[in-house]
């Protein structure tokens with residue numbers, strides 16, 4: 759069977775002309791879960807969860823709503839396989855320098871992301887992969 763016929767999100771009408779990525783291995787979780795629309799839903803949910811927690815909200819008091827939304831999108835998209843380069847003009851270390859994000863705050867953000875992903879229908883094994891990816895950025899982001 760042609761690849762596009764097995765891959766429900768691939769709309770290639772021309773056999774042999776397959777423009778999408780293979781569903782396994784090379785496909786990012788971002789693509790697997792439907793790209794922008796799915797990530798948008800997860801981002802909104804994650805944003806609400808973050809802002810309900812004073813311990814996380816405090817970091818964003820002087821950040822514009824627009825930057826705040828961009829932040830949540832960067833956080834979730836990066837967790838799902840986009841590279842820092844796609845989102846930040848600065849490195850993660852530069853972007854978070856001087857904010858004083860604690861290890862405990864980072865843990866809480868990861869926990870809320872995990873909750874939002876699960877609520878958004880992301881499979882448990884993929885949630886684990888995503889959390890592992892985010893954790894690789896921990897030491898560029900925390901300062902205390």
Ligand code: HEM
Nearest residue numbers: 817821825832833836845846847848853863864867892895
């Ligand atoms: C994987 C985790 C994270 C990613 C991918 C991420 C991504 C980003 C990006 C792309 C920026 C903007 C960089 C730029 O201006 O060029 C940024 C800034 C910022 N981040 Fe994060 N971040 C993460 C975790 C966190 C956490 C856990 C917190 C706080 C709890 C946090 C708080 C902030 C704040 C306050 C700014 C400055 C926003 C501004 O002034 O515009 N970030 N982050």
